[in-house]
Amino acid sequence: MKKYLRGTAIVGVLTLAVAACGSKPTEEDAGGSANKDFKACMVSDSGGFDDKSFNQTSYKGLQEAVKDKGLTEVKAESKSDNDYPTNMTAMINAKCNIIVSVGFKLEDATDKAAQANPTVKFAIVDSAPPKPIENVKPLAFNTAQSSFQAGYLAAAMSKSGKVGTFGGLKIPTVTIFMDGFAEGVRYFNEKKGKNVQVLGWDDAKQAGLFTGDFEDKAKGQNNAQNLITQGADVIFPVAGPSGLGGLQAAKASNGKVNAIWVDTDGCVSAAEYCSVLLSSVQKGMDVAVKDAIVSVVDNKFDNTQFIGTLENGGTSLAPFHEFDSKIPADVKSELDQIKADIISGKITVQSKVQPKAA
Incomplete structure (x- = not known):
């Protein structure tokens, strides 16, 4: 059964949804999942999780990690840039094990939350702290x-x-x-x-x-x-x-x-x-996000920046699909x-x- 919480995420099995205003999360029974007490969390930028692009691809990585490892998912969909600090606070209050923030616009909120909560792991897509932070994994793509x-x-x-x-x-x-x-x-x-x-x-x-x-x-x-x-x-x-x-x-x-x-x-x-x-x-934001989450589950997290390249498959040209015979x-x-x-x-x-x- 799906539920809607004040202006943000949809809630399903293995999922917590946190409203942009930072209201109290609602949790559903995760059943017999292997790591149901591990909370893998994500805050979108203002584009939302259904942007057919940046946030959606990153969220796919979260979903795959949750499915493969039997985790509990928490997400907060930001409606505007003003929501970032509030949503980050909501993730901390939800006692997340790792928080993935999607995009450079969340850099300030991520850095502040990470430094104030050194026991929580973070990953950020398309950004990096000015100086490395021990509990922040930057995910970048060339x-x-x-x-x-x-x-x-x-x-x-x-x-x-x-x-x-x-x-x-x-x-x-x-x-x-x-x-x-x-x-x-x-x-x-x-x-x-x-x-x-x-x-x-x-x-x-x-x-x-x-x-x-x-x-x-x-x-x-x-x-x-x-x-x-x-x-x-x-x-x-x-x-x-x-x-x-x-x-x-x-x-x-x-x-x-x-x-x-x-x-x-x-x-x-x-x-x-x-x-x-x-x-x-x-x-390859989905793969990078999944790997960052799994590294925390497996106690292998490090804060070394990941850079996706043509060589490691972190970025690539997609198939030509309907133009395959025309190129x-x-x-x-x-x-x-x-x-x-x-x-x-x-x-x-x-x-x-x-x-x-x-």
């Missing part, structure tokens, strides 16, 4: 690498000679995608003697097109339409749920415009747009070679916001 492939793919598939990208906010975890994308297009031009243009982002000037948030689909659709009006026929939205508006604009073009999604395989998370998706730049074999082969060359160091991705090991 999506500039896989976005480089995406830029090459977009340039190879463009008929107009123009491709476009836009972001949610101008922050490193967004611009890292846009940097890699622009670099991949430039690499295509160098290799093929072409002049495909990137609209919406100038990686040299670090200036471009943004919606200003991650929630407003109308803004995303307007930004995409702006790029399409300028001639872009492949769109790369890096804006969470706001970016879904970009996919709407592509779909409305009736085959003239295609797109590449981010964070997760869009043909799985946003299947209604699969017909316009060449591919997606994936971040030329030589382009597929070139994408494979780009991956190998990035891993070997033959190709050096230049983005200055790539995560670096401490």
Whole structure:
């Protein structure tokens, strides 16, 4: 039986849900689960757990850890940035064993909670404390690498000679995608003697097109339409749920415009747009989150930053799905070679916001 608690999460078996206002959790019987007293917890950012992107993929990792290890799940869905401290406090009050916070916007609330509660373990997606904290595991992803492939793919598939990208906010975890994308297009031009243009982002000037948030689909659709009006026929939205508006604009073009999604395989998370998706730049947030939780269960936790790369599978291009027969074999082969060359160091991705090991 599902229950709703004042404005946030849905409660199911093995689940606690905590309202954004920090109201008292309600627990359901976890049955005979092996580790039912272990509470694996998560706080979303304002995009929510059903964003078809960042939060949803991270939450999948929590769900898999809960299922595989027989844990009790606790989650708090933030409705706005103001909810982060309250929701973090609610997780502490729920006596969580590990708290996973989803996104850089929770960095301050996470750092404060971790330092005030040294016996609780934490993991944070796409952020890291300015100085390492003993009980915080940062989970980072070098999506500039896989976005480089995406830029090459977009340039190879463009008929107009123009491709476009836009972001949610101008922050490193967004611009890292846009940097890699622009670099991949430039690499295509160098290799093929072409002049495909990137609209919406100038990686040299670090200036471009943004919606200003991650929630407003109308803004995303307007930004995409702006790029399409300028001639872009492949769109790369890096804006969470706001970016879904970009996919709407592509779909409305009736085959003239295609797109590449981010964070997760869009043909799985946003299947209604699969017909316009060449591919997606994936971040293995689900695997990283699950591994962080399991490490606490198994008493193997450490605070060393995890960095997902093409080499370790922490980031990748998704399958081509409906475009598999439409993407030329030589382009597929070139994408494979780009991956190998990035891993070997033959190709050096230049983005200055790539995560670096401490």
